[in-house]
Amino acid sequence: MKPATPETAAPADAEARRALPPVICYPVDSLPPPDLATYRAARATARKTAEIIAPPRQAACFTAPAGSFFRITCTEGPQVGDLNLWNAADLSERFYSGKTRALHGTHLSTGDRLWSSFPALRPMATITEDTLDWYGFDDFGGAVHDVIGTRCDPYTHNLLKGGQYHHCCHSNLTRALATARDMTHAEAEPHIHDVLNVFMCTGFTRDTGQYFMKASPVRPGDYLEFFAEIDLLGALSACPGGDCGSEHSSDTAACHPLQVEIFTPDPAALSGWTPPPRNGYDGSHGA
Ligand SMILES: [Zn+2]
Numbered sequence: 001m002k003p004a005t006p007e008t009a010a011p012a013d014a015e016a017r018r019a020l021p022p023v024i025c026y027p028v029d030s031l032p033p034p035d036l037a038t039y040r041a042a043r044a045t046a047r048k049t050a051e052i053i054a055p056p057r058q059a060a061c062f063t064a065p066a067g068s069f070f071r072i073t074c075t076e077g078p079q080v081g082d083l084n085l086w087n088a089a090d091l092s093e094r095f096y097s098g099k100t101r102a103l104h105g106t107h108l109s110t111g112d113r114l115w116s117s118f119p120a121l122r123p124m125a126t127i128t129e130d131t132l133d134w135y136g137f138d139d140f141g142g143a144v145h146d147v148i149g150t151r152c153d154p155y156t157h158n159l160l161k162g163g164q165y166h167h168c169c170h171s172n173l174t175r176a177l178a179t180a181r182d183m184t185h186a187e188a189e190p191h192i193h194d195v196l197n198v199f200m201c202t203g204f205t206r207d208t209g210q211y212f213m214k215a216s217p218v219r220p221g222d223y224l225e226f227f228a229e230i231d232l233l234g235a236l237s238a239c240p241g242g243d244c245g246s247e248h249s250s251d252t253a254a255c256h257p258l259q260v261e262i263f264t265p266d267p268a269a270l271s272g273w274t275p276p277p278r279n280g281y282d283g284s285h286g287a
Contacts, residue, residue: 056255059172059237061180078243097194215245
């Protein structure tokens, strides 16, 4: 956190240094844009093939084959979801929140992609619909669907408040993956990774740069829909923070289920589409 009273005196040209304009670290203009027109034409042919419910303060796993769509819907009351994604055939390829943030910004919406970890670094999913895209950035700098948080976890809770709480998203995701893949909790836990915070409204305070959350604007009927670029295993936790308007990592907040639906299009509608290849770097690191 930046000190309110710095110990070091500002140099004479401090304001000139501060006035330099920012440069976008990773311009994405060179990336081929997602073919939303093809995705939407395919979506129009799709039928619902599966439904999974993440109960309050629990997580659930789902599979979304390459070329399918998955939709996360708020059904009963304002609720935030923590999403993990893996290559269904290789759990070592998983969602890379930090690189997705570097490429697309702090909060995601339609047309943004969820990128996978090194060395694959390829789109795992593309957001095709976002009923909260109207929210934009509020006066506090808050926005929805962030890739700046991590996931609520029992370790940080223990560090800051003490005690043992077992329904943080980290633990919920651990149990769900263990069940889905017949693993022990100890085997499943290392696969849990930083999330897409679905529906969560977050930002950084302007004065101290601290991570903040506020009550999500999500309401029943709102959804976020994705196109699965590769065969996916997903896990979604209905965060114990509910709408995250007060606190998480406790049973205090009102908490609701989240629905995941899988929609499978007519294969003919995707005849010109192929899953993205793994990244083209040769992996030699100069050796
Ligand atoms: Zn959580």
